[in-house]
Amino acid sequence: MSALKLNTLFRQFDQATLIAFACIVVLLLIGALAEPAFLSPQYLIQQLHTAAFLGVVATGVMLVILLGHIDLSIPWTIGAGGMMATGATGILGPEFGVVLAVPFGILCGVTIGFVNGLGVAYLRAPAMIFTLGMNAVAQGLMVYHTGGFAPQDRATPFMRELAVGHLVPGIPNPLLIWIVLGAVTMFMLNRTTLGRQIYAIGNQERAVFLSGVDTRKVVLIGFMISGACAAATGVLLAGWANRSYQAMGDPYLLPTIAAVILGGTNVLGGRGKYIGTVAGVILITILQSMLSVVQPQRYFAGLGLELPADTFRQVVFGAVIIAMLLLYGRQKVSR
Known part of the structure; x- marks a missing residue:
């Protein structure tokens, strides 16, 4: 592969993309600790499907x-x-x-x-x-x-x-x-x-x-x-x-x-x-799968917060969007 093609390929990966792929690896490792089958080829193909x-x-x-x-x-x-x-x-x-x-x-x-x-x-x-x-x-x-x-x-x-x-x-x-x-x-x-x-x-x-x-x-x-x-x-x-x-x-x-x-x-x-x-x-697909496997919302039950799985997922996605909005807003002000 020529240097020009490599340069074109690497230009597709900015900082946010690399962070997203890093988070995917971390989630896969966490999921594997909770359920060994999390890293099986069949399960990964199912997730990509x-x-x-x-x-x-x-x-x-x-x-x-x-x-x-x-x-x-x-x-x-x-x-x-x-x-x-x-x-x-x-x-x-x-x-x-x-x-x-x-x-x-x-x-x-x-x-x-x-x-x-x-x-x-x-x-x-x-x-x-x-x-x-x-x-x-x-x-x-x-x-x-x-x-x-x-x-x-x-x-x-x-x-x-x-x-x-x-x-x-x-x-x-x-x-x-x-x-x-x-x-x-x-x-x-x-x-x-x-x-x-x-x-x-x-x-x-x-x-x-x-x-x-x-x-x-x-x-x-x-x-x-x-x-x-x-x-x-x-x-x-x-x-x-x-x-x-x-x-x-x-x-x-x-x-x-x-x-x-x-x-x-x-x-x-x-x-x-x-x-x-x-x-x-x-990342979102694996996060949804991991939330279903690990069920972190159960830890809030001791605090008197009974959150159904679907509700908890919506809270997580909403928090992600708000956080990224704040991040991009700060970047625009910096520029």
Whole structure:
């Protein structure tokens, strides 16, 4: 490998990324002390399989955060993608529904992202408020679509194969999809004009606009990619469970944002490496697994604090986000 290629590789690893990978090693060692099977190849592949779902949705969210915005419509975009994919047969008919289930579900996510992009880029609405409103709209539409009950539609055989199959022996298909998606994203961010524009807009949108770049179009594309990634995650989750269900995306909002931020992406936009997001996703997945194995919330029971496991995880993710917000805020003041 040439010196130029090595230099390009090492440039992907900033301080935050190295810290994230170091934390992964520490968590693995702690988990191995609590449960010896924690380091077995089968368990590690299982964790990477689980991380792939989070990794796909985190890819789109990272692009939006790099632009200096946020996408809070992720939970029900995931739900819409999964529910519309499993319900495609009833909507498009049995002839086309089975064949077009996956692209139909992803297209629904792209549509949500398109509306988000229009509101944020062209109407200049605050991303936090607008995307949160779109999340509520998507929730209402999905509840109306199912009549207020859990959908009875099942995943198609192709959706099942995408979620649980192994096109390459030993590598689950969701992990393979994440690897391909990650490679494309890294190439786009590092080697294309669109990638350079995304970083530039996150740093100083007004200056980029004055240089002649249609910043609104770039922001629109970023939100559409985020919607597509979230809906694709919904399709994979529906294939994994062999069915879709309401609120299937609710557990993914905080972990997704926490993974992107832990990977070193600046919440104010303009700085971050995709390899850092990969580290953040793996770190969050292992942290979730370790919290389930070690159950540290039981130590609070003696203090009169009965915290369910899900509640404790949400507290941990929220604390991580707040801590990183404070850290990046101090860095901005220093600069």
